Amino acid sequence: MDVMARAAEIEALDGRVVHMEVGQPAAKAPLTAREAAARAAMEGTVGYTAALGIPSLRARIARHYVERYNVEVDPSRIVVTTGSSGGFILAFLALFEPGDRVAIASPGYPPYRHILKALGCEPVLIETHAASRWAITPEQLAEAHAAAPLKGVLVASPANPTGTMMTPEALAALVEAAHGLGIRFISDEIYHGLDYAFPAVTAACLSPDVTVIHSFSKYFCMTGWRVGWMVLPPALVRAAERLQQNLSISVPTLSQIAAEAAFDGAGEMEAVKHGYEANRLILGEGLPKAGLPEFLPVDGAFYLYADVSRFSDDSAAFARRLLDEAGVAATPGVDFDPVRGHNFLRLSYCGSQADMHEAVERIGGFLRRG
Structure with missing residues (x-):
């Protein structure tokens, strides 16, 4: 947020900023989604829906699992949420009690630990490494559980901020290890559909006892619609239904209508994905030539997590200089990883190809100037 605020100040003075700090697609929601919401808004009263979601949307999501993953999911197991954020709150409340310890990968998405803390739980950061493609391993999970019992483990693949993915074998092994230890398993699959290195696998195909959290925000470019x-x-x-009834009654109706129609706009979304793939290639080839050669595997999502330790041991200060002197807005890694994040920047590549070429050129000039 500090980076965004400073970028806005520069732009207010007619400065040019290449935005790579925000994990928000630049593309619009599918036309099918926008048209469906507009029709519904004009046709009559927009009231509450069932707490679990509009039945036809739940059925369409279940069909999506057959189409994308070839796995049958009963619509009765699907709960529509206010984005993935609402999903995390409902899941954590349904799964855990205050004081419960929940393992999460580091680096990782900051709200995981923030929401857990707000609910009285204890996030347990497990440092990930290159040898495991920056994913929690069964051995690490068992070690953390032996130190003090864990009640849950949460993973994301593709991950934020790293853009790395777990292989199907690694995900299956971790699910099996968690079940064997009596640990609840949560899979954040919000970036599914944006997979480049290999196809993402849903944890729902591995066990009926996992909790999967997804959203229309990223692949379907529907961040502000707040539906997942x-x-x-x-x-x-039933626990999730009762919680939702009390916390929000239901997810916004127009957003649910738009979400159901978004599945019919897959052609648009695949075109957007191809744009991300082109951006990924531009950065993957261009940044090493610009002088920034060290970054994690760019497997999926739309993030590149770059090691800037050869230039600075303070990624927040480095990000400020990059913005002020080169006009490139990037996110320092300190929020994603309290221990090693001072060595990393997250670069979001969900903008235009022209922006990516310009960013490479600007970063190269900045690094050459020292």
Whole structure:
């Protein structure tokens, strides 16, 4: 947020900023989604829906699992949520009690630990490494559990901020290890669909006892619509329903209508994905030539996590200089990883190809000037 505020100040003075700090698609929601919402808004009263979501949307999400992953998911296990953020709140409340310890990968998405803390739980950061493609391993999970019992583990693939993915074998092994230890497993799959290195696998195909959290925000470019979903173990659905009834009554109706129609706009979304792939190539080839050769595998999502330790041991200060002197807005790694994040920057590549070429040129000039 500090980077965004400073970028706005520069732009207010007619400065040019290449925005790579925000994980928000620049593309619009699918036309099918926008048209469906507009029709519904004009046709009559927009009221509450069932707490679990509009039945036809839940059925369409279930069909999506057959189409994309070839796995059957009963619509009764699907809960529509206010984005993935609402999903995390409902899932954590349904799964855990205050004081419970929940393992999460470091680096990782900051709200995981912030929401857990707000609910009285204890996030347990597990440092990931290149040898495991920056993913938690069964051995690490068992070690953390032996130190003090864990009640849950949360993983994301593709991940934010790293853009790395777990292989299908690694995900399956971690699910099996968690079940063997009696640890609840949560899979954040919000960036599914944006996979480049190899196809993403849903944890829902590995076990009926996992909790999957997804959203229309990233692949479907619907961040501001605030609509997502969960796939829950059958025993947790009623708890999630009662929580949603009390916390928000239901997810915004127009957003649910738009979300159902968004599945019919897959052609548009695939075109957007191809744009991200082109941007990924521009950065992957251009940044080493510009003088920034060290970054994690760019497997999926739309993030590149770059090691800037050869230039600075303070990524926040480095990001400020990069913005002020080169006009490139990037996110320092300190929020994603309290221990090693001072060595990293996250670069979001969900903008235009022209922006990516310009960013490479500007970063190269900045690094050459020292």
